[in-house]
Amino acid sequence: MKLEHLGWNSFFEENFKKLEDNALLYARVVRREKLRYLVIAEKGELTVKLPGRFYRQGKVPVVGDWVAVVGDRGKATLTIKELLPRKNKLSRKVAGVTTKEQVIAANIDYVFLVMALDSDFSLRRLERYLTLIFNCGATPVIILNKTDVCPEVDKYLQEIKKTASGVAVLPVCALNNTGLDQLASYLKPGKTVSFIGSSGVGKSTLVNRLLGFDYMKTKALRKDMNKGSHTTSHRELILLPGGAVVIDSPGMRELQLWGSKDDLRRGFDDIEELATSCRFRDCQHTTEPSCAVKEAAETGGLIKERLANYRKMKEEFEALARKRAEQARRKGKRRGK
Numbered sequence: 022m023k024l025e026h027l028g029w030n031s032f033f034e035e036n037f038k039k040l041e042d043n044a045l046l047y048a049r050v051v052r053r054e055k056l057r058y059l060v061i062a063e064k065g066e067l068t069v070k071l072p073g074r075f076y077r078q079g080k081v082p083v084v085g086d087w088v089a090v091v092g093d094r095g096k097a098t099l100t101i102k103e104l105l106p107r108k109n110k111l112s113r114k115v116a117g118v119t120t121k122e123q124v125i126a127a128n129i130d131y132v133f134l135v136m137a138l139d140s141d142f143s144l145r146r147l148e149r150y151l152t153l154i155f156n157c158g159a160t161p162v163i164i165l166n167k168t169d170v171c172p173e174v175d176k177y178l179q180e181i182k183k184t185a186s187g188v189a190v191l192p193v194c195a196l197n198n199t200g201l202d203q204l205a206s207y208l209k210p211g212k213t214v215s216f217i218g219s220s221g222v223g224k225s226t227l228v229n230r231l232l233g234f235d236y237m238k239t240k241a242l243r244k245d246m247n248k249g250s251h252t253t254s255h256r257e258l259i260l261l262p263g264g265a266v267v268i269d270s271p272g273m274r275e276l277q278l279w280g281s282k283d284d285l286r287r288g289f290d291d292i293e294e295l296a297t298s299c300r301f302r303d304c305q306h307t308t309e310p311s312c313a314v315k316e317a318a319e320t321g322g323l324i325k326e327r328l329a330n331y332r333k334m335k336e337e338f339e340a341l342a343r344k345r346a347e348q349a350r351r352k353g354k355r356r357g358k
């Protein structure tokens with residue numbers, strides 16, 4: 022197995038060489054199951070153990086990570102020795118009140134943000150997802166699925182283009198297998214594509230279409246499977262016949278932000294641009310006089326709900342920053358004792 026097809030490149034190679042240990046193998050994480058990981062190395066798939074120190078050090082490998090693996094002499098068990106530095110990572114805040122990062126996937130080239138053109142469609146959710154993707158640094162591509170149930174695809178395309186300027190938008194129908202050829206230019210050997218989006222938008226159906234057979238459990242299949250055994254473990258990282266690597270992340274019910282308010286800059290460049298005309302340089306666009314952003318929202322130049330969403334996310338990032346600073350302060354105190 023040539024691991025270049027799985028995304029192995031000079032960046033990872035250099036970091037691997039720095040470990041200066043001939044006994045090590047490099048491998049990519051395919052799936053995590055508590056203390057064991059399924060990884061893929063040159064010799065093929067391997068099950069490896071993760072020593073407890075990784076948890077204590079807070080560097081737990083995720084799907085898409087590259088790890089250095091070592092075998093115990095004479096024993097069949099393999100152990101993860103190092104987590105190689107990441108090119109990037111897609112993160113959110115863990116669900117609930119805890120202030121903690123949850124890394125969803127690592128080392129990604131493109132994030133396919135899948136949205137369905139059914140009643141579930143929301144521009145505000147799109148803005149939220151994009152903010153997370155901009156934090157990751159991977160290139161977002163919006164996949165608009167279920168065009169078969171939507172008579173006004175063009176209307177949605179126009180709205181999305183206004184909301185996500187500069188981001189490619191590809192309308193497709195996974196069910197009827199139409200429009201999927203547009204994805205080909207991204208799905209090149211060695212490239213890693215992570216699929217994200219709400220549950221039910223058709224991510225698994227899309228992946229199955231790209232694979233050419235039903236590999237991922239889709240909602241339709243799952244219903245029947247609940248009756249019998251449905252424990253067939255599946256890989257979260259899959260190699261497509263054409264060479265690209267796909268990461269199908271589990272559905273996200275709650276999309277809590279992780280990152281900083283700087284991550285809003287790219288997705289809201291229209292607001293940033295307007296803000297340069299506000300009277301005050303540090304204008305928060307709330308109660309200040311001569312605020313160009315508020316004026317635009319009142320006169321129709323800026324969609325009100327978009328501004329409200331921007332403000333909401335900015336507040337969330339500010340609250341997150343306060344909590345993280347407080348955590349760091351407490352940690353420092355404990356260390357100082």
Ligand SMILES: Nc1nc2c(ncn2[C@@H]2O[C@H](COP(=O)(O)OP(=O)(O)O)[C@@H](O)[C@H]2O)c(=O)[nH]1
Nearest residue numbers: 167194195196220221222223224225226239240
């Ligand atoms: N009408 C329509 N339904 C689709 C399309 N793609 C997927 N679905 C259906 O949407 C449901 C959820 O799909 P699934 O792939 O499991 O979504 P996931 O949760 O994002 O992985 C299933 O019943 C699919 O058959 C599509 O293009 N059109």
Ligand SMILES: [Mg+2]
Nearest residue numbers: 224225238239
């Ligand atoms: Mg799915």
Ligand SMILES: [Zn+2]
Nearest residue numbers: 299304306312
């Ligand atoms: Zn302002």
